[in-house]
Amino acid sequence: MFLVVAVLLAMALGLQKGHLRNLADVPLRGVWIPLVAFTAQAALVHFPILGPSTSARIGPLVIVASYGAIVAFLTANRRLPGAGLAALGTCLNLTVMLANGGYMPVTAAALARSGHLDRQVMREGNVYVYGSKDAVLSEPAIRLGFLGDALSLPSPIPLAASFSIGDLLISAGASVFVYQAVSRPRVGNEATSPRAGGSRKGGSGGFEGRGDHRRMAMYADRMHRLIGRALVDPRFRERLLHSPGEAIRDLPFTGPERSMVASLRASSLEEFSRQLDAKLEETGLQEANPVNP
Amino acid sequence: MKRAGWRAVYVLLSIIALVLAAGAPEGLPW
Numbered sequence: 001m002f003l004v005v006a007v008l009l010a011m012a013l014g015l016q017k018g019h020l021r022n023l024a025d026v027p028l029r030g031v032w033i034p035l036v037a038f039t040a041q042a043a044l045v046h047f048p049i050l051g052p053s054t055s056a057r058i059g060p061l062v063i064v065a066s067y068g069a070i071v072a073f074l075t076a077n078r079r080l081p082g083a084g085l086a087a088l089g090t091c092l093n094l095t096v097m098l099a100n101g102g103y104m105p106v107t108a109a110a111l112a113r114s115g116h117l118d119r120q121v122m123r124e125g126n127v128y129v130y131g132s133k134d135a136v137l138s139e140p141a142i143r144l145g146f147l148g149d150a151l152s153l154p155s156p157i158p159l160a161a162s163f164s165i166g167d168l169l170i171s172a173g174a175s176v177f178v179y180q181a182v183s184r185p186r187v188g189n190e191a192t193s194p195r196a197g198g199s200r201k202g203g204s205g206g207f208e209g210r211g212d213h214r215r216m217a218m219y220a221d222r223m224h225r226l227i228g229r230a231l232v233d234p235r236f237r238e239r240l241l242h243s244p245g246e247a248i249r250d251l252p253f254t255g256p257e258r259s260m261v262a263s264l265r266a267s268s269l270e271e272f273s274r275q276l277d278a279k280l281e282e283t284g285l286q287e288a289n290p291v292n293p
Numbered sequence: 294m295k296r297a298g299w300r301a302v303y304v305l306l307s308i309i310a311l312v313l314a315a316g317a318p319e320g321l322p323w
Contacts, residue, residue, distance in 0.1 A: 020302075035307055
């Protein structure tokens with residue numbers, strides 16, 4: 001639970017600078033995968049609905065399949081901040097679990113430190129920790145013990161638990177991701193105000209109210225340069241198509257422009273360009289004209 | 294705008310689920 005608390009704290013920090021709605025702009029692929037992976041684990045491993053012996057038998061399969069899905073999810077989103085850290089942590093956890101029969105090894109001593117000795121349950125002759133993916137093993141029997149749940153937040157600290165190095169890395173990666181995603185300067189409709197729009201980005205203004213022809217021409221010019229660079233730089237093109245918001249992070253665009261580019265979803269540069277043109281007309285001109293008809 | 298809000302909640306829940314599914318601390322995950 002404290003792993004999730006760390007992520008929520010990172011979100012709270014990010015909210016000082018940004019908005020939760022910024023998360024919607026992140027080009028995250030396969031958002032459903034972690035939800036399915038966790039649901040499967042919860043139903044079949046954490047709180048087995050199939051009976052203790054069945055759970056003990058299929059538990060390792062469920063864990064390996066769900067970890068495989070998580071690794072695929074992190075690989076698909078590898079360019080996003082924190083994904084590498086989380087992937088490393090996931091692989092470390094999976095490694096030690098595979099080395100110990102599919103469950104995360106923990107010693108009775110570690111359980112005693114966190115005050116959870118009473119959560120031990122027997123399944124098929126082995127001892128597990130109820131509500132977790134942990135199996136209780138004696139210290140000499142544990143392989144790669146330093147990667148297991150060897151660290152402890154001792155009782156009576158709130159949310160006391162034993163955890164692994166991998167857990168820390170996963171929590172750190174998720175926290176970095178959430179903080180960076182939430183704390184970006186607000187994009188989207190709110191950014192059409194002068195405060196969040198062009199004045200902070202150097203006055204080019206985007207759509208915030210001075211929609212004259214020169215400004216629109218500058219905007220169109222920036223977009224055409226973007227397409228031009230994507231044409232001659234294959235790596236940039238791939239990044240632009242995969243995660244447009246990230247690809248233009250260091251380029252001189254205004255908040256509304258970033259929002260608009262980040263919202264594009266295209267499988268080819270041609271399609272990206274078409275969408276960009278459509279946005280230029282429907283968003284740019286429409287928002288500019290009422291102010292400066 | 295409302296849709297963006299739902300998408301943001303969806304993404305946040307997914308990240309929390311990721312931490313719970315990939316992480317393996319002993320004890321209840323919630």
